[in-house]
Amino acid sequence: MTDKTRSDEQHNAKMKKLQAAHDKILETKTIEKGLLVVHTGKGKGKTTAALGMVVRAIGHGKKAGVVQFVKGAMATGEKAVFDAFPDHVEFKPMGEGFTWNTQDRARDIAVAREAWEEVKRMIADPAYDMVLADELNIVLRYDYLPLDEVLEAVTARSPMKHVLITGRNAPEALIEAADLVTEMTLVKHPFRSGVKAQPGIEF
């Protein structure tokens, strides 16, 4: 039976049942804790959704720290909005363009280290409710930072602190350690039809 053929009465009865089930599930959800959130996969939306969570946190009067390991023109839009809330968000674009723009591994490693020290500082500082390490997975993928050091810092965070990590190819051990993991899968991309990166969409 599809939704189209179902009578209003049947539909309402089904909805009532759904709600009862939903309420019952909600009753069991009582824990509040800082989450380790990972956005990975080849699709779009990993950084955007993480920055969207930062916007939410700001809207709730919380303070967030954002460290971008790979700098591009990628967050100019968000930055203009964050600038309106200087007490609630600290934004650190640390990476020097995409790694393939520098072609200098020693320098990339130094930049990754510098960015990571910022993340560690924010994780350790009780003033920050949420810390976003944007594109950290890419840095881990190239072995620019030791995975063990990252795992140690994020698992040792204070109980109410949210830590968000983005980037394709999230290491298995990080997924193991995380509370919430979403994979963004590319279904269709306009790049394939010759459409260029546009403000509001890609950056």
Add this chain to the structure above:
Amino acid sequence: MTDKTRSDEQHNAKMKKLQAAHDKILETKTIEKGLLVVHTGKGKGKTTAALGMVVRAIGHGKKAGVVQFVKGAMATGEKAVFDAFPDHVEFKPMGEGFTWNTQDRARDIAVAREAWEEVKRMIADPAYDMVLADELNIVLRYDYLPLDEVLEAVTARSPMKHVLITGRNAPEALIEAADLVTEMTLVKHPFRSGVKAQPGIEF
């Protein structure tokens, strides 16, 4: 050969090659157009990433309209931020709680119609650069709105207008019509371990 064992010279040569390929691809991307963007799948981040694109658009001085077909406590965080940019974003939470809260199909259809008329107005009005129809897919899934009417409105939009549609179970015809489709896949969710919805994460 892994990144760990590769010499700096080899690494830099590889990066140089990657950049050349990247630049060559970028040269072919010359089209600017308004995109039809769909975020679907069972994972998290569909609405968050779409609202993040709205934040980007605002940051670029553009104007966005946001219509929420399913209202919850779900966007209180973003709303507080949007309120700081009243000239750049119009926010319309139209849905009356999750559909299973009302248990009244006739009323849900009327609410869906009202919300859709807002979306159509924003799509037709040149003042809006971006229109987000949040959770529209859910409404389509329940046949609360005719899919044909939605397809007609989004494909007839003006060439530079971005339209974003979110919600699980995006209809196949909508995916066909879209320029950019991302599926958010749930890998791991803290709900399973008894963690409740928290500000900055779920809303």
